[in-house]
Amino acid sequence: MDVALSRNGARLMRVFFALVVVFLYAPIVILVIFSFNNAQIPAFPLSGFTFHWYHQFLANGDLRAALQTSAIIAALSSAGAVVLGVLASIALVRRSFRGKAPVSALLLSPLVIPYVVFGISLLLLFHQLGIPRSILTVVIGHIVISLPYTILVLMPRLQQIDASLEEAAYDLGASRLRTFRSITLPLILPAVLSAYLIAFTTSFDEYAVASFVVGTRVTFPIYLYSALRFPDQLPQVIAVAVVVITISLLVVVAAEIGRRVVERRLGTLEHG
Amino acid sequence: MGRGEGLLRSRLRLDLTTPGLLGVPLAWLVVFFVLPIAIVAAYSFDVYSLFPGPHGFTLGAWRAFVHDTVYLRLFWKSVQMSLIVSAVIVVLAYPLAYYLALSGTKRKYILLLLLIAPFLTSYLLRVLAWKVILGDQGVINSFLFWTGLRANGDPISALLYSRFAVMLVLGYIWLPFVALPIFVSLESLDRRLLEAASDLGASRLQAFRRVTLPLSAPGIVAAFLFVFIPTLGEFVTPSLVGGASGYMYGNQIVDLFGTGFPDWETGSVLAMFLLGVVALLTVAFSRFLQPRRVVTD
Numbered sequence: 001m002d003v004a005l006s007r008n009g010a011r012l013m014r015v016f017f018a019l020v021v022v023f024l025y026a027p028i029v030i031l032v033i034f035s036f037n038n039a040q041i042p043a044f045p046l047s048g049f050t051f052h053w054y055h056q057f058l059a060n061g062d063l064r065a066a067l068q069t070s071a072i073i074a075a076l077s078s079a080g081a082v083v084l085g086v087l088a089s090i091a092l093v094r095r096s097f098r099g100k101a102p103v104s105a106l107l108l109s110p111l112v113i114p115y116v117v118f119g120i121s122l123l124l125l126f127h128q129l130g131i132p133r134s135i136l137t138v139v140i141g142h143i144v145i146s147l148p149y150t151i152l153v154l155m156p157r158l159q160q161i162d163a164s165l166e167e168a169a170y171d172l173g174a175s176r177l178r179t180f181r182s183i184t185l186p187l188i189l190p191a192v193l194s195a196y197l198i199a200f201t202t203s204f205d206e207y208a209v210a211s212f213v214v215g216t217r218v219t220f221p222i223y224l225y226s227a228l229r230f231p232d233q234l235p236q237v238i239a240v241a242v243v244v245i246t247i248s249l250l251v252v253v254a255a256e257i258g259r260r261v262v263e264r265r266l267g268t269l270e271h272g
Numbered sequence: 273m274g275r276g277e278g279l280l281r282s283r284l285r286l287d288l289t290t291p292g293l294l295g296v297p298l299a300w301l302v303v304f305f306v307l308p309i310a311i312v313a314a315y316s317f318d319v320y321s322l323f324p325g326p327h328g329f330t331l332g333a334w335r336a337f338v339h340d341t342v343y344l345r346l347f348w349k350s351v352q353m354s355l356i357v358s359a360v361i362v363v364l365a366y367p368l369a370y371y372l373a374l375s376g377t378k379r380k381y382i383l384l385l386l387l388i389a390p391f392l393t394s395y396l397l398r399v400l401a402w403k404v405i406l407g408d409q410g411v412i413n414s415f416l417f418w419t420g421l422r423a424n425g426d427p428i429s430a431l432l433y434s435r436f437a438v439m440l441v442l443g444y445i446w447l448p449f450v451a452l453p454i455f456v457s458l459e460s461l462d463r464r465l466l467e468a469a470s471d472l473g474a475s476r477l478q479a480f481r482r483v484t485l486p487l488s489a490p491g492i493v494a495a496f497l498f499v500f501i502p503t504l505g506e507f508v509t510p511s512l513v514g515g516a517s518g519y520m521y522g523n524q525i526v527d528l529f530g531t532g533f534p535d536w537e538t539g540s541v542l543a544m545f546l547l548g549v550v551a552l553l554t555v556a557f558s559r560f561l562q563p564r565r566v567v568t569d
Binding site (some may be wrong): 002003004005006009010013014016017020021023024025027028030031034041042043044046063085087088090092095097104106107109110112114115116117118120121122123124125128134140141143144147155176201203205207208212219224228234237238241242244245248249256 | 289290293294296297298300301304305306307308309310311312315317320364367368370371372374375376383385386387389391392393394395396397398400401402403404405410411413414415417418427444447448466469470477479483484501502504507508512522525526529536539540543544546547550551554561
């Protein structure tokens with residue numbers, strides 16, 4: 001007898017699980033259907049198949065510019081967050097110092113701040129310092145938001161690595177930087193990549209904080225938000241949504257597969 | 273341990289570069305995270321102000337906030353909405369996590385990925401999907417007209433721009449994420465405890481109530497807070513699908529900093545109050561909120 005679930009219980013839960021998955025994916029499927037629907041308003045009955053909305057968004061210069069701006073901001077802010085995250089994680093895992101608990105609490109605290117509060121805080125800071133809002137101000141905010149995520153991904157990986165590998169390199173005369181470059185970095189590279197990916201997607205999708213500190217070059221989420229107020233833009237926004245959601249689902253699956261493959265390989269290297 | 277090795281270890285431990293490692297990340301957070309919050313606090317006491325003229329420390333805006341109950345009532349409404357959303361989706365997510373962790377299915381990580389993947393796609397686009405689905409001319413209403421289940425021109429208007437819409441969309445967005453901490457706590461549960469309970473004559477229900485549920489309680493609390501904290505200050509979803517009745521505390525803060533009639537002093541009071549509540553919750557439940565446990569698995 002199974003102690004956790006009866007046979008009927010397991011069957012019931014499988015059905016419930018399937019229902020929830022349908023609930024989670026149905027809205028996405030509906031977007032896909034209506035992105036090909038030949039009508040201005042997304043409503044039943046369906047009125048024929050078209051690629052028109054995809055053509056329209058490919059030809060939409062503002063939209064492409066917004067996607068580009070978001071890509072630039074995401075690339076810069078995730079690079080910044082990963083660099084800061086690597087530094088902080090090494091300190092937290094490898095060094096002992098006084099006040100470690102409050103320091104790590106501060107480093108992780110952006111996880112829980114309401115984004116509306118952080119957004120206005122940055123707005124007031126830049127206002128007070130007389131710094132005009134621009135791509136740079138969004139990058140600054142996104143580094144703060146992404147930093148704790150990078151630390152949460154990097155720290156467990158660093159903890160898995162035997163510190164004696166680093167000590168051996170140091171012992172054999174490698175400098176600190178050399179030790180990091182030849183030993184630590186290659187070993188944490190998979191975690192660095194997934195930290196970068198998480199920071200990138202966080203920034204690319206971020207609306208709340210960006211809405212307070214964005215300049216004249218709008219980001220993709222900000223463009224989307226304002227486009228939602230104009231019904232004539234809705235069909236092409238749906239087409240964009242389908243493309244973006246598809247790409248991000250593919251990236252998620254690829255990243256997960258990649259992580260498992262790489263970690264299995266590293267695992268055999270370390271223990272085999 | 274040889275003397276040389278001990279010396280080396282101690283040299284690595286007492287590393288002079290620790291400030292070098294921590295300096296930049298901490299400086300970044302102090303300048304772009306702590307200082308901005310301090311400036312908001314200064315605005316809430318009218319030490320800084322949007323308007324020119326003499327300013328000094330005053331509790332005026334704080335007093336008005338406490339006495340003029342409009343804002344507190346709105347805060348309470350947001351608390352209720354977040355509480356309902358968090359409670360409902362924790363209850364829904366528990367059996368999902370239970371199934372994945374304890375049914376012995378071989379595909380549990382694939383199923384877990386299937387569950388979480390929507391959470392990792394665009395937030396705004398998932399809200400957009402519901403706007404398309406719930407509107408008066410939207411997918412549900414037009415489907416009802418088309419099939420004749422409802423007279424044309426008589427849509428179910430309460431679907432969109434309502435408190436219901438906000439809670440539905442927030443629940444939809446956070447449901448996959450909530451399953452994670454519960455899954456982690458159930459996954460680490462020692463199955464032998466259940467076997468022992470069963471050997472001692474406990475039914476499955478008794479074993480669940482006396483063993484599984486108490487042992488997964490930390491995961492439940494963490495899951496609850498992971499949703500409650502971010503939804504409490506939510507303003508994007510209510511501004512897109514909430515209308516007037518779905519208006520939340522976060523929207524009020526945004527509007528006070530908006531372009532119409534900005535009142536940065538009152539807005540700062542509201543922001544600091546929200547931050548204070550969230551900080552208190554985080555500290556009070558900090559032993560349940562160890563996100564590292566969630567991420568490593």
